[in-house]
Amino acid sequence: MSAPTLRDVAEAAGVHAATASRALNPETRGMVNTDTARRVIRAAESLGYRPNPFARSLKTARSGTVGMVLPDLTNPLFPPIVRGVEDVLGPAGYSALIVNTDNDGDREKAQIGSLQSRQVEGLIVATALLDHPLLHQLHDQGMRLVLVNRRTEGLEVPSVTPDDATGIELAMRHLAGLGHRRVLHLAGPQRTSTGLLRARAYEDAVRRLGLVEDTRLVEECLQWSEDEGAQALRRVLEQQVEFTAIVAGNDLIALGCYDVFAERGIACPEEISVVGFNDMPFLDKLRPPLTTVAIPHYDIGLEAGRMLLESIEEPRRFPRSILLPLSLTVRGSTAPPPAVAPHG
Amino acid sequence: MSAPTLRDVAEAAGVHAATASRALNPETRGMVNTDTARRVIRAAESLGYRPNPFARSLKTARSGTVGMVLPDLTNPLFPPIVRGVEDVLGPAGYSALIVNTDNDGDREKAQIGSLQSRQVEGLIVATALLDHPLLHQLHDQGMRLVLVNRRTEGLEVPSVTPDDATGIELAMRHLAGLGHRRVLHLAGPQRTSTGLLRARAYEDAVRRLGLVEDTRLVEECLQWSEDEGAQALRRVLEQQVEFTAIVAGNDLIALGCYDVFAERGIACPEEISVVGFNDMPFLDKLRPPLTTVAIPHYDIGLEAGRMLLESIEEPRRFPRSILLPLSLTVRGSTAPPPAVAPHG
DNA sequence: CTGAAAGCGCTAACAA
DNA sequence: TTGTTAGCGCTTTCAG
Numbered sequence: 001m002s003a004p005t006l007r008d009v010a011e012a013a014g015v016h017a018a019t020a021s022r023a024l025n026p027e028t029r030g031m032v033n034t035d036t037a038r039r040v041i042r043a044a045e046s047l048g049y050r051p052n053p054f055a056r057s058l059k060t061a062r063s064g065t066v067g068m069v070l071p072d073l074t075n076p077l078f079p080p081i082v083r084g085v086e087d088v089l090g091p092a093g094y095s096a097l098i099v100n101t102d103n104d105g106d107r108e109k110a111q112i113g114s115l116q117s118r119q120v121e122g123l124i125v126a127t128a129l130l131d132h133p134l135l136h137q138l139h140d141q142g143m144r145l146v147l148v149n150r151r152t153e154g155l156e157v158p159s160v161t162p163d164d165a166t167g168i169e170l171a172m173r174h175l176a177g178l179g180h181r182r183v184l185h186l187a188g189p190q191r192t193s194t195g196l197l198r199a200r201a202y203e204d205a206v207r208r209l210g211l212v213e214d215t216r217l218v219e220e221c222l223q224w225s226e227d228e229g230a231q232a233l234r235r236v237l238e239q240q241v242e243f244t245a246i247v248a249g250n251d252l253i254a255l256g257c258y259d260v261f262a263e264r265g266i267a268c269p270e271e272i273s274v275v276g277f278n279d280m281p282f283l284d285k286l287r288p289p290l291t292t293v294a295i296p297h298y299d300i301g302l303e304a305g306r307m308l309l310e311s312i313e314e315p316r317r318f319p320r321s322i323l324l325p326l327s328l329t330v331r332g333s334t335a336p337p338p339a340v341a342p343h344g
Numbered sequence: 345m346s347a348p349t350l351r352d353v354a355e356a357a358g359v360h361a362a363t364a365s366r367a368l369n370p371e372t373r374g375m376v377n378t379d380t381a382r383r384v385i386r387a388a389e390s391l392g393y394r395p396n397p398f399a400r401s402l403k404t405a406r407s408g409t410v411g412m413v414l415p416d417l418t419n420p421l422f423p424p425i426v427r428g429v430e431d432v433l434g435p436a437g438y439s440a441l442i443v444n445t446d447n448d449g450d451r452e453k454a455q456i457g458s459l460q461s462r463q464v465e466g467l468i469v470a471t472a473l474l475d476h477p478l479l480h481q482l483h484d485q486g487m488r489l490v491l492v493n494r495r496t497e498g499l500e501v502p503s504v505t506p507d508d509a510t511g512i513e514l515a516m517r518h519l520a521g522l523g524h525r526r527v528l529h530l531a532g533p534q535r536t537s538t539g540l541l542r543a544r545a546y547e548d549a550v551r552r553l554g555l556v557e558d559t560r561l562v563e564e565c566l567q568w569s570e571d572e573g574a575q576a577l578r579r580v581l582e583q584q585v586e587f588t589a590i591v592a593g594n595d596l597i598a599l600g601c602y603d604v605f606a607e608r609g610i611a612c613p614e615e616i617s618v619v620g621f622n623d624m625p626f627l628d629k630l631r632p633p634l635t636t637v638a639i640p641h642y643d644i645g646l647e648a649g650r651m652l653l654e655s656i657e658e659p660r661r662f663p664r665s666i667l668l669p670l671s672l673t674v675r676g677s678t679a680p681p682p683a684v685a686p687h688g
Numbered sequence: 689c690t691g692a693a694a695g696c697g698c699t700a701a702c703a704a
Numbered sequence: 705t706t707g708t709t710a711g712c713g714c715t716t717t718c719a720g
Contacts, residue, residue: 005697016707021699028699033705050461054401055697058712063398064462074423076625082417083444095462097439100427117394118439258629281420282624285602287631349713360691365715372715377689399713402696 004047013043020044024051057119066308067115068098069108069125075224075252076280077297078126081148084301085124092309094121101127103223109134116143122308128152129191144315146308148300151193151321158307158319160300164194165201167293167326171247171275172205174291174328178336180245180273182212186232186257187220188249195220198249198277216241221253229256237264244272244337251276251283251292254333258286269335279329288332296324348391357387364388368395401463410652411459411467412442413452419568419596420624421641422470425492428645429468436653438465445471447567453478460487466652472496473535488659490652492644495537495665502651502663504644508538509545511637511670515591515619516549518635518672522680524589524617526556530576530601531564532593539564542593542621560585565597573600581608588616588681595620595627595636598677602630613679623673632676640668 010020015036022028023040032040043049057063068085070078086096097120099111108127112134115123122144128135132152139145139157147159175183185202188195199218206213219236221228229252236243237260248254254276261268268274268288276283276292283290303322310317354364359380366372367384376384387393401407412429414422430440441464443455452471456478459467466488472479476496483489483501491503519527529546532539543562550557563580565572573596580587581604592598598620605612612618612632620627620636627634647666654661 006699007697017697018699018708019706022706025699031705036705052402052697053462054398054407055712056699057398058396058402058697058714059699061712073426074420074625076418076420079418079423082442086442086444090458095441095458098426098430098442100430114434114439118397255626255629280626281418282599282626282630285599285631286626286629287633289631350715351713361713362692362715363690366690369715375689380689396713399696400715402698402713403715405696 013040063119067120080297081301084298085305088305160303164197168201170328182243184243226256229253273334291334357384407463411464424641425645428642429649432649504647507667508541512545514672526587528587570600573597617678635678
């Protein structure tokens with residue numbers, strides 16, 4: 001008493017399996033008499049027929065799955081993106097397979113290999129580095145790719161990224177408006193497009209707004225993490241560089257600053273202001289609530305999903321890239337600088 | 345120039361496809377001459393052979409996928425569980441398909457239906473209600489299930505849940521030790537096992553510790569959400585019930601309390617102490633840092649993955665259920681009660 | 689230990 | 705519009 005097959009349905013409806021197949025598939029239903037179609041559909045329903053996806057995939061060489069390559073799902077940045085992707089993929093009949101790379105190239109290679117074994121029809125990649133041979137290689141092999149959040153240099157594939165430059169500009173204007181003149185940028189990893197673009201935008205803004213230029217006012221974090229953020233800030237503090245505000249590469253780095261503040265008894269925002277980037281959940285409940293650049297995570301997911309579907313359905317299209325607009329969410333971690341700069 | 349098939353490998357190795365199949369599959373490799381096997385394997389490698397999973401699945405009727413049914417991936421509780429599951433499933437050759445129900449029964453039904461269409465070999469379910477006919481139905485149909493976090497009454501399937509009762513006991517002892525006598529429980533939904541077990545544990549603890557018993561000191565939240573937590577607390581405050589501490593059903597509910605404190609100018613922990621449940625990320629950075637019951641999320645995922653694999657490989661085994669031990673993480677949201685209770 | 693042959697359930701030419 | 709036929713790539717009897 002196993003699951004009913006297409007033949008069972010066909011028999012029940014008194015037609016050939018091929019006809020049943022055509023009737024059941026909306027794409028080919030037009031080829032079949034409306035009445036027969038109805039009869040077949042009814043038979044399928046009454047038998048509780050479910051098409052066997054393996055037989056179909058074996059025949060069509062299409063899997064109905066795509067891969068999502070993330071650094072780490074537990075980073076709160078990603079779940080909303082995943083939901084966005086699934087909300088457009090699901091209705092189109094696709095499912096997403098999620099893998100985590102933990103920022104490890106070997107692991108990434110292995111994980112993507114396993115996705116390829118599962119015959120994913122495309123990849124949504126959130127782990128792109130500026131220099132990322134693996135992605136070039138995949139693209140050359142004909143794998144359909146959509147990049148989210150970050151991009152790879154010289155790789156001609158669609159991407160959905162936040163407008164990093166404008167985001168930083170917003171943050172810098174806000175700080176300058178409060179009277180800050182010496183702003184520290186705790187930059188993200190410079191081998192990522194986001195890290196680099198944000199650092200460049202910081203430098204542009206410094207110049208444009210007439211703030212103090214000082215190479216010691218940029219410190220790179222080696223990871224987008226709380227811990228690396230804290231370490232970077234400690235390095236800067238040890239150098240006795242003077243500053244009254246921090247623009248962090250992202251929220252996690254900003255959280256690392258909070259740790260250092262606690263550890264050294266620094267008052268935020270009274271002594272030092274901080275701006276984050278991403279607007280992760282629950283930032284409004286921090287001590288102090290973090291001012292940050294807000295990103296439309298869910299929309300990034302939606303767009304990325306749409307792009308991947310497009311490139312599956314219309315492979316020869318020229319890659320389109322989207323820059324999503326950002327906004328600044330001002331909370332309690334930014335204030336005018338103290339009368340006398342306390343650090344330096 | 346399409347991907348090499350098993351026949352290509354067989355030809356290259358000078359054997360029949362059937363032999364190649366046996367050589368390549370570790371399970372059946374014993375049936376074949378060691379040398380031939382080696383030759384086949386080498387041929388496969390040099391051709392870059394990747395077995396077609398659809399052909400295999402079509403033949404074996406096994407998909408190598410399982411479903412994960414979550415309320416909402418953006419709840420920070422779930423990503424670590426997902427990672428735990430994937431870390432045991434991946435090495436065993438399985439992938440997980442994640443769906444979100446948003447606590448909507450219809451959506452749940454649809455999503456699970458789509459997982460069934462994809463022939464998942466089992467389901468890890470985090471959306472269980474105490475009374476959950478759909479799960480009974482799935483179980484009756486022979487679907488392999490593992491419940492995480494929450495359970496369903498009278499459903500004989502394996503489960504991995506936190507030891508809710510002990511967790512609440514820990515929280516209550518801590519508060520009683522600080523001198524609190526009137527403790528409010530903002531309970532989670534009573535149609536979930538976690539909500540109910542925690543509420544019962546609260547009542548037990550009140551009695552055991554000799555605290556004040558008062559039915560108005562338990563208020564149910566209709567969802568495990570910040571917003572519902574806030575609303576529940578507002579209802580209690582309006583009734584002028586006296587209390588000096590809150591044990592929240594989970595961290596999100598506790599966060600809702602923070603909102604109400606801010607809105608009404610209530611000092612935490614000076615006027616009211618709060619304890620959460622789950623130990624979500626970043627709770628240490630809240631204002632004040634939240635004291636909470638810590639759950640080993642990742643381990644829950646690991647165990648659930650293992651259980652599902654077991655029940656796939658050894659279907660007739662008696663369902664085993666695991667209760668994971670918890671601990672209390674004391675932070676800044678709990679303190680001795682004020683000299684005179686300010687509320688009531 | 690290896691080969692031959694059949695078939696998992698579906699779809700897509702092709703023919704009628 | 706419908707049926708016939710063949711085959712996607714693999715595994716698994718069954719012979720040898």
